[in-house]
Amino acid sequence: MNVPAAWYLVLAAVLFGIGGYGLVTRRSALIMFMCLELMLNAVNLTFVTFSRTLSDIGGQASVFFVMVVAAAEVTVGLGIVVAIFRRRSTTSVDELSEMKG
Amino acid sequence: MIKIPSVHYLAIAPVLIFFGASLALLVTSALRRSRLSATAATVFSAKCSLAVVVVAVFQWLYVSQHGASETISHAIVLDRFGSMATVAVALGTLLTILVARDWAIRTKLLGIENHILIMATSAGAIMMAVANDLVVIFLGLEILSIGLYVLVAMDRHRARSAEAALKYFLLGGLAAAVFIYGVAILYGATGTTTISTMSLFFAANYLLHPGLAYLGGALILIAFAFKVAAVPFHNWAPDVYEGAPTPITGYMAAVVKVGAFLGFIRVILSGLGTNLDTWRPLLFALIVLSTIVGASVGLTQRNVKRLLAYSSINQAGFMLLGLWAGTGRGIASTLFFVCTYVPVIIATFAIVGLVGGATDDQHDIESYRGLGRRQPWLGAALALLLLSQLGAPFTLGFFAKFSVVAAVMDAGGTTLGVITMISAAIAAAFYLRWTQILFADPEPDQARLKVPGATGFVIAFGVAVVVVFGIWPTPIMWLCQHAAISFLP
Numbered sequence: 001m002n003v004p005a006a007w008y009l010v011l012a013a014v015l016f017g018i019g020g021y022g023l024v025t026r027r028s029a030l031i032m033f034m035c036l037e038l039m040l041n042a043v044n045l046t047f048v049t050f051s052r053t054l055s056d057i058g059g060q061a062s063v064f065f066v067m068v069v070a071a072a073e074v075t076v077g078l079g080i081v082v083a084i085f086r087r088r089s090t091t092s093v094d095e096l097s098e099m100k101g
Numbered sequence: 102m103i104k105i106p107s108v109h110y111l112a113i114a115p116v117l118i119f120f121g122a123s124l125a126l127l128v129t130s131a132l133r134r135s136r137l138s139a140t141a142a143t144v145f146s147a148k149c150s151l152a153v154v155v156v157a158v159f160q161w162l163y164v165s166q167h168g169a170s171e172t173i174s175h176a177i178v179l180d181r182f183g184s185m186a187t188v189a190v191a192l193g194t195l196l197t198i199l200v201a202r203d204w205a206i207r208t209k210l211l212g213i214e215n216h217i218l219i220m221a222t223s224a225g226a227i228m229m230a231v232a233n234d235l236v237v238i239f240l241g242l243e244i245l246s247i248g249l250y251v252l253v254a255m256d257r258h259r260a261r262s263a264e265a266a267l268k269y270f271l272l273g274g275l276a277a278a279v280f281i282y283g284v285a286i287l288y289g290a291t292g293t294t295t296i297s298t299m300s301l302f303f304a305a306n307y308l309l310h311p312g313l314a315y316l317g318g319a320l321i322l323i324a325f326a327f328k329v330a331a332v333p334f335h336n337w338a339p340d341v342y343e344g345a346p347t348p349i350t351g352y353m354a355a356v357v358k359v360g361a362f363l364g365f366i367r368v369i370l371s372g373l374g375t376n377l378d379t380w381r382p383l384l385f386a387l388i389v390l391s392t393i394v395g396a397s398v399g400l401t402q403r404n405v406k407r408l409l410a411y412s413s414i415n416q417a418g419f420m421l422l423g424l425w426a427g428t429g430r431g432i433a434s435t436l437f438f439v440c441t442y443v444p445v446i447i448a449t450f451a452i453v454g455l456v457g458g459a460t461d462d463q464h465d466i467e468s469y470r471g472l473g474r475r476q477p478w479l480g481a482a483l484a485l486l487l488l489s490q491l492g493a494p495f496t497l498g499f500f501a502k503f504s505v506v507a508a509v510m511d512a513g514g515t516t517l518g519v520i521t522m523i524s525a526a527i528a529a530a531f532y533l534r535w536t537q538i539l540f541a542d543p544e545p546d547q548a549r550l551k552v553p554g555a556t557g558f559v560i561a562f563g564v565a566v567v568v569v570f571g572i573w574p575t576p577i578m579w580l581c582q583h584a585a586i587s588f589l590p
Contacts, residue, residue: 050289
């Protein structure tokens, strides 16, 4: 069975949307990180799909860059969360009310 | 068989120097038994910044002789536009390293992490400005951002620092994801991520269904608007500016703008340039909102770091004007604006950092009451820097604002020119209020601020640039115009 490329693109768009929605609405920093990862992986899926339809290797190569960046980003993000957690024992962003606005 | 692309090392030398120096410091400090002294690291980083300036001058001369070229299979451009950006970033790095050293001594956070991260971040900023491939711009953006997330969280004594970093991280991560999704979609629409190939594709093909290309371009535009803190994507800026250590705030305001704006120019005017009319309404909205909201919300701020954040949002609107114009003149004027903003804003934040004190949290505008009476030199320096940001005549900022507005009028954007000038008049109110407090009657028993040598040098440098080139802007203008010529195809 041959799945049309458009389906993959729609799936990727939906995943990206779910990630974006989660990032905006969820209040736990860790869940927000997961949403960020979901968005980046939706991008990877888009890249691979287009790479396949265009028969061009460039898109697949880009995926590696995105993966490395995603890993580096989360490493730093978790470091920041740990630094905050040491002070306040919470990862909820609602508790971070030192600054207004 | 994988073909290894040819590498023109002169083109990537600035990035290599900054990143190599940063890695060298990191490895040396890890291998040595005794602690590496912060002074040695400062001297080393300052030398590296100067080396990058020298390399950029050689790049400029090389391009003058041989013309602009692409290298590493079209991923990196060697042109005068890029060299100009490199000089601006390297100068910003040098000034920040000097200010950050005195800050580290004041707050007792001495270490060499600052130097390592600042140089790595600068490598990212330069990479964004010389990239000719959207994926390379993404990498530059992330190298820039990831370094900054850590730098913002650097102040262990204040809880706000780490909180600002988390906020910056989450919104910056969202912007990065939106950017790369835009790249993926543009890749699907055009079959390439190389900017110059993309512009050829758009010039050679008439798209019957341009929806995909427009969506990709719009996502990239939104991501850049996030990075340069244009309204309505500016919410992070005041909090992050307030929470970050003051020298880092100055660095963000200066170097991130260089990287993001010049990368933005490459994408929107080179890659998507043939469709500029499509993007103009979006840019129009961003400019009007940024200038007006930045100026009017800035009026209500009492914390000077937040005030400067809104001021920089207002300035970002002005910098976008050149992109809206899209002409050679527009590019030159935005380049002029961005490059001259670097020393001015870093020097301003150097003074803000001094007033902030050992805890780096005395940022209420009332802390400045009478500063100009107690210490006339420092007061006059801050007043000059503020007047330059306001755009007062005989300062550098006047020519920056004049040139972008003139470029927009030239391209037929009279409405836009008038609106931004009105916003500048509103913004003048908060700069002048600050200046007025500066020279008000002082509180009786206030200690004099000690100005350490390195910070003093940075402030003097900023003021000298404002005054000298405020009266005689021709050299910088000439450089920017020539940079814009070699950039346009």
